Amino acid sequence: MFENIIIGINMMFSLGNFFAALVGVTIGMFFGAIPGFNDIIAIILILPFTYYINPIASIAMLMGCSKGANFGGSIPAILFNVPGTTQAKVTSFDGYPLTKKGQSEKALKVALYASTIADTASDFILFFLAAPVSILALMVGPPEYAMIILFSILIIGLVGSEDLVKGMISIGIGMLLSTIGMDPTIGSLRFTFGSLELSSGISLVSLGLGLFVISESFLQLESCIMDKKIKSSKKIDKVTQFKKVDQMNDQHLSKKEFRRCIRPIINGIGIGSLMGAIPGIGTTVASYLSYARTKNTSKHPELFGKGAIEGIAAAEAGNNACVGPNLIPLITLGVPGNMAAAIILGAFMIQGLTPGPLFMQQNAPMLYGLFTLLIISNVFTFSVGSLFVRYCKNLAYIPKQILYPLVLVFTVVGTYIFNYSMFDVVLLFPLGIFGYVLTKINIPIPPLVIAFILGSIFETRLRQALIISAGSISPFFTHPISLIFLSASILTIAFYIIKKKQQRASKIDNVL
Amino acid sequence: MDRQFKIFGVLIIFCLILWFFLIPNQTKGPKEAFFPKIITIWLGISAIFGLLGKSRFPNKNNLSLKNEKKGTLKIIFIMLFFFIYIIMIYLIGFILSSFLFLIFIMLFLNIHNWKILFLMPTVCILVIYVFIEVILKFPLPKGIFLRFL
Numbered sequence: 001m002f003e004n005i006i007i008g009i010n011m012m013f014s015l016g017n018f019f020a021a022l023v024g025v026t027i028g029m030f031f032g033a034i035p036g037f038n039d040i041i042a043i044i045l046i047l048p049f050t051y052y053i054n055p056i057a058s059i060a061m062l063m064g065c066s067k068g069a070n071f072g073g074s075i076p077a078i079l080f081n082v083p084g085t086t087q088a089k090v091t092s093f094d095g096y097p098l099t100k101k102g103q104s105e106k107a108l109k110v111a112l113y114a115s116t117i118a119d120t121a122s123d124f125i126l127f128f129l130a131a132p133v134s135i136l137a138l139m140v141g142p143p144e145y146a147m148i149i150l151f152s153i154l155i156i157g158l159v160g161s162e163d164l165v166k167g168m169i170s171i172g173i174g175m176l177l178s179t180i181g182m183d184p185t186i187g188s189l190r191f192t193f194g195s196l197e198l199s200s201g202i203s204l205v206s207l208g209l210g211l212f213v214i215s216e217s218f219l220q221l222e223s224c225i226m227d228k229k230i231k232s233s234k235k236i237d238k239v240t241q242f243k244k245v246d247q248m249n250d251q252h253l254s255k256k257e258f259r260r261c262i263r264p265i266i267n268g269i270g271i272g273s274l275m276g277a278i279p280g281i282g283t284t285v286a287s288y289l290s291y292a293r294t295k296n297t298s299k300h301p302e303l304f305g306k307g308a309i310e311g312i313a314a315a316e317a318g319n320n321a322c323v324g325p326n327l328i329p330l331i332t333l334g335v336p337g338n339m340a341a342a343i344i345l346g347a348f349m350i351q352g353l354t355p356g357p358l359f360m361q362q363n364a365p366m367l368y369g370l371f372t373l374l375i376i377s378n379v380f381t382f383s384v385g386s387l388f389v390r391y392c393k394n395l396a397y398i399p400k401q402i403l404y405p406l407v408l409v410f411t412v413v414g415t416y417i418f419n420y421s422m423f424d425v426v427l428l429f430p431l432g433i434f435g436y437v438l439t440k441i442n443i444p445i446p447p448l449v450i451a452f453i454l455g456s457i458f459e460t461r462l463r464q465a466l467i468i469s470a471g472s473i474s475p476f477f478t479h480p481i482s483l484i485f486l487s488a489s490i491l492t493i494a495f496y497i498i499k500k501k502q503q504r505a506s507k508i509d510n511v512l
Numbered sequence: 513m514d515r516q517f518k519i520f521g522v523l524i525i526f527c528l529i530l531w532f533f534l535i536p537n538q539t540k541g542p543k544e545a546f547f548p549k550i551i552t553i554w555l556g557i558s559a560i561f562g563l564l565g566k567s568r569f570p571n572k573n574n575l576s577l578k579n580e581k582k583g584t585l586k587i588i589f590i591m592l593f594f595f596i597y598i599i600m601i602y603l604i605g606f607i608l609s610s611f612l613f614l615i616f617i618m619l620f621l622n623i624h625n626w627k628i629l630f631l632m633p634t635v636c637i638l639v640i641y642v643f644i645e646v647i648l649k650f651p652l653p654k655g656i657f658l659r660f661l
Contacts, residue, residue, distance in 0.1 A: 052648075165562040169523065172555035176530075176548065183544045190548065191538045214594075222587040224621065401621035402628065406636050408594060408617075409610050412601065413640055417650045422602055425653075429595050436587075441519060459547040 008368025012056055012376075017369075020050075020057035021377035024064025026384050031065075032072020032088075033388065034398065039069030040446075041216060043343050044208040045410065047350075048418035055351045056366060060373040062347055063323070066340045067381050070283065070320050071115040075388060078107045078312070087283040087319040090291045094304060094311030101307055108389040109253045110309045111316045112382065114265050118317035120378045121269045122276065122324030127371040129277075129325070134332040134360035142465040143475040145334075145356070147485035149458045152335040153451050154489050158496050166443045174451025175458070177202055184460045197423040204346040206424045207452055209411050210431025211438075211445050217404040217411075218436045224400040253309075261313035264294040268317025276322030276337060277329065283319040283338070290318025324374065331355050331367060334457065342450045354457075516562070523559040527552050586620075593617055605655030610637055 024046065031042035042065050050058035073088035078095030091111060098107040140148065153175075158167045180191045181201025192198040268290040275286035294314035295304045304311045326337040327344070334356035336342035348355050353363065360367060415424050435445055469475045476482050530552045539545040593616060600609035614633035623629060644650050 052650075165558050165565060168558040169555060169562070172551055172558060175551045176555070179548050179551070183539075186541075186543060188540045188544055190540075190544055191534065193538070218587055218591060221590055221621065222584070225586045399623075401618060401623050402632055405614050405617045405621075406632070408597075409614060409636060409640070412598070412610075413606070413644060413652070416606070416653055417644060420651070422653065425601065426598055429591075429598055432594070433591060436591075463543075463546070 004364040005368045005372075007365035008370075009372050010369075011365055012369035012373045016053070017057045017060060017373055018376070020053060020061040021064040021373055022380045022384070024061035025068040025377060025380040028065035028068025028070075029072035029381075029384055029388050030068075032069030033075045034403070037069075037216075038073070039066045040339050040343065041212055042066075042069045043340055044205075044212055045407075045414060047208065047343065047347060048205045048414040050347055051350055051418055055348070055353060056370050056373060058347060058351060059344060059370055060377060062344050063327075063374055064377045064380065066344075067115075067119055067320070067323055067377065068384065070119075070323065071112060071316070071381060071385050072388065074111040074115070074312075074316060075108065078111060079104055087287045087315075089284070090287040090315035090318075091312055093291065093315070094306070094308050097305070097307035098309070098312070103307070105389065106253050106257075107307075107309070107312055110257075110261060110312045112385040112389060113253075113258070114261060114268065114313040114316040115320040116378050116382045116385070117265050118269050118272060118321040119323055119381060120375060122273050122321040123371065123375045123378065124324075125273050126324035126327055127368070127375065130328055130331055130360060130367065130371070131364070133328055134357070137332040137357040137360075140333065140357050140481060141479070142461045142468060143479050144481040144485070146458060146461040146465055147476060147482045147489070148333055148335055149454050149461065151485045151489045151492070152329075153447075153454050153458070154492050158447070158492065162442065162444075164493070164496055164500065167447050170438070170443050170445065170447040171451040174448035175455040177207065177448075178452045178455025179459070184456050185463050197421065201456075202427065202452075203419060203421075203424050204343075204350065204453065205418045206415055206427040207431060208343065208346075208449060209415055210428045211435035211449060213407060213411050214428055214432025215435025215439060215445070217407050218432060219439060220400050221404050224404075257309060260310055263297075264290070264310045264314035265317040267293050267297075268314050268319075269321045272318045272321025273325045275318075276325035278337070283322045286322050287315045287319035290314045290321075331359055333357065334359070336450070336453075339446045339450065342453050346453045349453075520559045520562040524556060524563070527556040527559065530555075589620065590617065593620070601653050601655065603655050604657055606652040607637055607641065609655070610640075 027046055028039060028042050031037040031045070032039060043062050046061060046065055050061055053061070070087065074091040074095065077088035077092035079099055081092050081096040095107045095111065098104065153171055158164065178201070181189070181199055183190055189199055268287075271290045271293060272283075272286040275289065276283075291304075291311060291314045294310055295301050298304065298308075298310060300308070322338075326341045329335045329337050330341045330345055332355075334345070334354065336345045345355060353359070411428065412425055415428055416422070418424065438445055438448070465475055466473070476486055530548070535545050535548050535552065539548065593613065597609055597613040600612070603609075611633045614636065615629055618629055618632070641652070645652050
């Protein structure tokens, strides 16, 4: 292990790798700071550009983007009570009241320190836990692997959906789209309708950009058309008003105040790391739990929600501590912990690498190089974050009429340079409209993309397991790990149905 | 007809088309058809549950429907612009078509400040050109007409 770490660190030390991580962090922070965008859109937007760089730089760029967006989301949440990302909602509970008191820079500093510290700690957890977990993962064969992927698709897909049926439909469509192109075991063509371009299937870049970015741009432009009456000038007045108040107040974060944040940060690291390592839970839940735990154990819980810096620290530490451990199930089992990790899995596959039980053994030096770069990239998060705190507060108010047309153009460039294929660019249009329609009828898109990424792996493992057992499905029920995950999948659906029924019942009670 | 009935009904019809026409015609044997058939069953069962169950698609009141119709009409134009933009890239290349697309779409979205209208597309395209084609050396689409110039 020690030898692999040394080789990995040597592999990692190059200007190109550092630059890639820095670019990732900056782009992530930029998109995170703009409401309507999030870490997933930012990662998908830069995904095509990573195709041409080495795996360490490519994954570090995407992970850097995720880290940057996680912090970036807190900037508009603190300044304007408009969270840039969903997980940043919790940060606004105390961040916005602090802004109203004229201490926005202090709030942003707390968020930045907490994010960076938690992120660094979570990267160390990844560094030291990935190898031991990968040894356990070697016990996994095709039937177990198929059931783990099924469980992963279900849990990630359903946790984010409001409705079981719609989540299942989204997963089904994603898996169906993954079957277009070459059959993964035999190699014959399926659903290509005679098109040569479709023989290698729909590219992840076209699908991701079309369904997430193009459809989101259409939706945002539509909302911009409908909300024409809301003039941005009012909001700008609000910003300048806060600026005036800010200038009169003390923005310095004292040592005493920082010491008050240490316990919430430690809470956040513990909760976030645990939540990050479990597939499907995600950053939003982690930041809520971390905030709730800190509030419940605080001597002054009454101050929470009114501008307590501990609240900001807990929320930010909770969501950022998920980033590193999220890679543990991905690297050791090939199972992504959330949507961002699913896209990073796609990026590994684009680079010709397939994460799974043997991945850590076969690529240990490269992975240790990557982990080290992730730890170092926190320095970039801190430095770029400090600049954003000072100079980029108004990113949230870039007019949508200017921003989204530019995004459409950047999306087209990104898609084209990925394969130099106009076919991929043309696909953006139907996929964008498809994403728009799905959003309009409330069918969630993330399960579709996750099922698309995992669909071909699931099919390969399922068919391998059936070939080994001569067509019998008994291995899925007789192998202990497979049975555990099959039962967990069924329990997930059952739990989901019960939870939704309870929510409906409580809603009806509230109405009555 | 109920919106829910329509959407799940369409999905069931799609599953039937998949099962009886697309899978037999677009796959070469039972092994290749195995997984698509499982997914079709998955989708079909989900759609049936949707029809029988309590899944609801958003129902809107008349006022919000009226507002949405206005927005939807305009967004259809934007989608159309985007489609024309993609065709124009194929014909006249990326740079010229992107410049025209950005100006038209911003005009359509009521931006009448001429400085913004011309400065934004110019800066954006210049940045893309310098970064992608000059620094990274990735060729941008030239278009079938301009390729021969």
